[in-house]
Amino acid sequence: MKTIIEPFRIKTVEPIYFTTREERAELLTEAHYNPFLLKAKDVIIDLLTDSGTGAMSSNQWAGIMRGDESYAGSESFYRFESVIKNLTSMPYVIPVHQGRAAEKILFSIEGGAGKYVLSNTLFDTTRANVEYSGAQGIDLLCPEGKQTALVAPFKGNMDIDALKAFIADNGAASIALVIITVTNNSGGGQPVSMANIKQAQQVCKARGIPFFIDACRFAENCYFIKTREAGYENKSVQQIAQELFSYADGCTMSAKKDAFANIGGFLALHNAELAEKCRNMLIMTEGFPTYGGLAGRDLEAIATGLEEIVQEDYLKYRIRSIEYIGEVLDKHDIPYLKPTGGHAVYLDAKKFLSHIPVQQYPGQALCCALYLEGGIRGVEIGSVMFGKYTDDGSLIPGVHELVRLALPRRMYTQSHMDYVAEVIINLYQKRHEVKGLAITYESKYLRHFTAKFKEI
């Protein structure tokens, strides 16, 4: 059969509210041209994030009822711990309320002034937590990853030569740790190969540098390894994931992605001394080590989600639905980051809106235009998110100007995707009408969440 169907039936539904173009024009002005400031009910298809927005299964909901809410030693914790130990082989499992809480704990301990944290690409909260500790975050993405139109299997890889050179120039003692993000979210949801993970680990091991994985989308990454990397085609995604984690000294995880949970995360470690320090900080900031900022029911939902996420029928449908949008865009020569990633399509706003200079934030402008055209909410991953200023106040742009359309897990069907493609095509035909934006307000850290803009 050619058609890949959604591998689930729908038991509960949520209504979508429709708005007119005129209403959206007003709502957009009220939200200061920042889709983060829109009310979700005013969005028709919400592709802002795949984080915490997925649909839980009937088994996860059953787990919610089973959740043991004991303050200490909850049954749900032991189930959570055993699923994660089985996946990662890491003996110390520390629950947190979401991924960035794991980052905050890890980098408060391992970061600090004068240190570097090296990555393929740090996600924005990871970078913010690194920098807040006083350390510097350095992205060492492979050259293929920087070319949006190039089709290559593992564009999320770390540049191993650049890694060696950076360590040689700065000294191993200055490197707090190396952390590889799988899949590489800010770099287009592109996967990292097992070979690349192994090479990075060997470089780190030889120099005594801890090697970590930001595991948010580990299952999607492992499905790409299965389908793209020689030698893995006959292994299960669970086995591939176990191998991937076996190379790491530790990992941070947002269970809001590849654990089908609405909230949660964890830090898993091999090092007992580091685990002790992390747990001490956990107690101060999150909670007792057997719940860490979560309810027992959340721990249950995550444990079940981690078992469901590696199911290959699901991953096949997941990767295929994203690829499907890419194929429609290809038919109309609409520029996007190729190939499509594991959780999202990334439109290339620099090419899509080539008449808008980077100083006028083409990614943000495209986000707003998509909302106006069809009520679709995406997120800018460009100079609003990653731009910095020189001392004289001019913009240092981000590497790319992208708009990410992230697909919540098990939420939308093929006709929703057809609608999304139709809106993008309509907008592309009248792209010259879209105007650039100027920032009227911004915060010091993570400005994209709260910034305000006006049309130029």
Ligand code: F0G
């Ligand atoms: N690392 C990566 C690669 C992420 O994509 C995210 C979150 C985090 C860490 C932080 O996890 O949200 O649970 O605190 N990404 C979301 C997104 C927000 O939309 O891509 P968190």
